[in-house]
Amino acid sequence: MLQSIFAAMEDWEISQIITDEPFWFPALETLHVGALTFVVGTILFVDLRLMGLAGRYEPARTSLRILSLTWAAFAIAAASGTLMFAPAAARYAANSAFQLKMLAMALAGLNMLAFHFGPWRRIASWNEGRPPASARACGLVSMALWIAAVILGRYVPFTQ
Ligand code: HEM
Structure with a gap:
């Protein structure tokens, strides 16, 4: 099932163009790195606020407002990543660094849900002050997980 999806992606017309024209892969990778820098950079600022290590005089809810732009940058990282992935989908899917990178991002998504349904619900009580242990843990x-995703992404071309 997955193998046929990967084979179909490799056959996309756009995959052929990305393979044949040397301009496209580095251009996509440049876009990918620009977008992921914004994603990870903004997330790390929010994480530092949640851990009570930075911006502690700023209401936590205010720090989290950047996250709508983070989602827009994530969409660019996901689109450029998918376009780099498609021409060699089966090879990337079998690459252990790539698999671990996807796992790190999936776990980061679950952690975000845990934050949303946990400490975020009680934010009124800690918005102006030190976050509770549950928020600091998130x-x-x-x-x-995001630092791991960056390191694993860099290891993909050097891993089987
Ligand atoms: C925001 C989340 C993401 C982060 C932090 C991230 C991280 C990275 C990093 C650090 C690189 C290496 C860039 C370089 O050395 O020039 C990379 C490359 C790559 N990423 Fe991502 N990435 C993300 C999302 C995605 C997604 C959703 C996909 C899609 C399936 C993807 C697919 C790829 C591919 C195919 C490469 C090229 C690997 C190679 O060099 O052959 N990435 N990513």
Whole structure:
């Protein structure tokens, strides 16, 4: 099932163009790096606020307002990533660094949900002050997982 999806992606017309024209892969990778820098950079600022290590005089709710732009940058990272992935989909899917990078991002998504349905619901009580242990834990886990995603992404071309 997955193998046929990967084979179909490799056959996309756009995959042929990305393979044949040397301009496209580095251009997509440049876009990818620009977008992921914004994603990870803004998330790390929010994580530091949640951990009570930076911006502690700023209401937590205010720090989180940047996240709508983070989602827009994530859409650019996901689109450029998918376009780089498509021409060699089966090879990337079998690459252990790539698999771990996807796992790190999936776990970061679950951590975000845990924050949303946990400490975020009680934000009125800690908005102006030190976040509770649950929020600090979400910030720490988020920071670790996003840094791992960046390192693993860099290792993809050097890994089987
Ligand atoms: C915002 C989340 C993401 C982060 C932090 C991230 C991180 C990275 C990093 C650090 C690189 C190496 C860039 C370089 O060395 O020039 C990379 C490359 C890549 N990423 Fe992502 N990425 C993200 C999202 C995605 C998504 C959603 C996909 C899609 C399936 C994807 C697919 C790829 C591919 C195919 C490469 C090229 C690997 C190679 O060099 O052959 N990425 N990513």
